Amino acid sequence: MSAEMKSQDSDNDSDYDQSDHMDEDEEDFCGYYDNDTDDLDIDRPKKTDDPEYFEYELLKVEDVERLLNEDVEFLCSCLKVDPHLAKMLLQVHQWKKEFIMERYKKDPAKFLVDSKITPAVKYKSAPLGVQNTCSVCCRKLPSDYFCHLSCGHVFCRECWDNYFQVQILQGVTSGIECMENNCHILVPEDFLCRSLSKPELRDKYTKLSFLDLVNTHPQLRFCPGPNCSNVVRAKDTRSKKVDCAQCKTIFCFGCGMEYHAPTDCATIRKWLTKCADDSETANYISAHTKDCPKCHVCIEKNGGCNHVQCTKCKNDFCWMCLGDWRTHGSEYYECSRYKENPNIANESVHAQAREALKKYLFYFERYENHAKSLKLEEQTLSKITTRIQEKVMINSGTWIDWQYLLDAAVLLKKCRYTLQYTYPYAYYMEKTARKQLFEYQQAQLEAEVENLSWKIERAEITDRGDLENQMDIAEKRRQTLLKDFLEF
């Protein structure tokens, strides 16, 4: 955005119409994630229309503690057990209350054995005399220096203390078992805390144990944002999008990584591992400059849009494939589709390996390029903000008048983000009719995203109605793709 923005003062009437229209659009775009309440049709709520809809709440540490305590208390009163036992059962069984109640009520003794809380057979040690040898430290000590868990394996208090210290210093706070070899009885929290002699380790235990509780609780996940202590709670534990209100990090509830629709958690993990393993092979791709395929002048890409126009010969070409941009119209968009060698099965092992690498690099290059474009478009967004600021200062329209440009930039980011994550998805897809449909929709989204990007970069010469129309089309393409392929 370098030239003057189009002034809105000249045509007041049409401006009015457009703002009205804009309000509706804004509902569609910006209110997408939170408009489940204002729908009157209860049988078919609006949220089912949004493939990314996800119900969750953001909790503070205190909220989480309260929530977990409520679960413990609930179980205490239902099963008539003490809080330590209730908490232990919840921890062992990933806080599945219903499951615990059902199994406990059926056969409490067996359930406690299955939960590694009580032993199937209690170990009968020789009765403690006045002096006894601890089998771990080999010291002779009076009988009141000894204690044991429900299994009956006796060790001295100092050994228990040392044992727990080492575990905590190694970061282990859950699943700590009896010291005896092959005894899997779990150490109850109160036993551990009573045994620990160092108060600072007790604090460390409390902290680590809380992290552990959240990490193993299927309905909870820490926000991965730097220095953010928020916890997300969701009933539905799938790979869905979470937007942390505090630190603005957007992440996947399922795996805690960067949000990655339409790719699922397992696939994105595979993809990221592959990218890390093959980072050397893929390194050469990071080119910021390319030569114009027509006049060969060196062109630097400084915007996110992959529809690039040569500054010298005005040739319109595609940054990805260097092909003529005219062949990238939505009807004929082949750039995102990898054409496999149909005869590859009959080729040599060497040729197959080369083909596999070629295929990976094709998808990686596009995935990586969208990530880069996203960064560049971040700069565009800040430029737009500055431009609007200037405009408003010289009374050329108000913030509200220019809001649509910011909305367009935000929407572009959202669409390109989804587009980026279509590439790992496509890479791992079997060659089926479904893949053809996916690639068709991906190509459609690809074309509309670049059109939108092109128009935003030239906002001063783009008609507002035209831009809003383009926003609408791009978001519809994105929604269509997600609706058909976001299914975990």
Place this chain on the structure above:
Amino acid sequence: MAGLPRRIIKETQRLMQEPVSGITALPDENNARYFHVTVIGPKESPYENGTFKLELFLPEEYPMSAPKVRFLTKIYHPNIDKLGRICLDILKDKWSPALQIRTVLLSIQALLSAPNPDDPLANEVADAWKSDESQAIETAKAWTQKHAI
């Protein structure tokens, strides 16, 4: 041996007085936590007749954490890597303070009799073991001849 925990003293004494057959473990002159170990390759294993040198070190936290053990003699085994590191559960998460140097060395001896390619540390060796066991055993025998006799 000043400052050495009673537990280590006891174990060392017992290792000297009642040695385990096929295994020797001698504490270093200068460091009572460091042991020079030899394990004789078990009968009817590809390591038969071989004498394998190992080092064993008792860390500060011992027996709350496991001893550190490593093969010094080169060995072709799916659970032992190039650096001599051993993949054995009791040396990792299955360690119990009630286990001893003696039990650890016995477990290592048993591992030589029964390699476990499904829980590998040396991937190429494990793959070889799974795809052609008799060939892998031949290689293990050859390595034993070359490095351990």
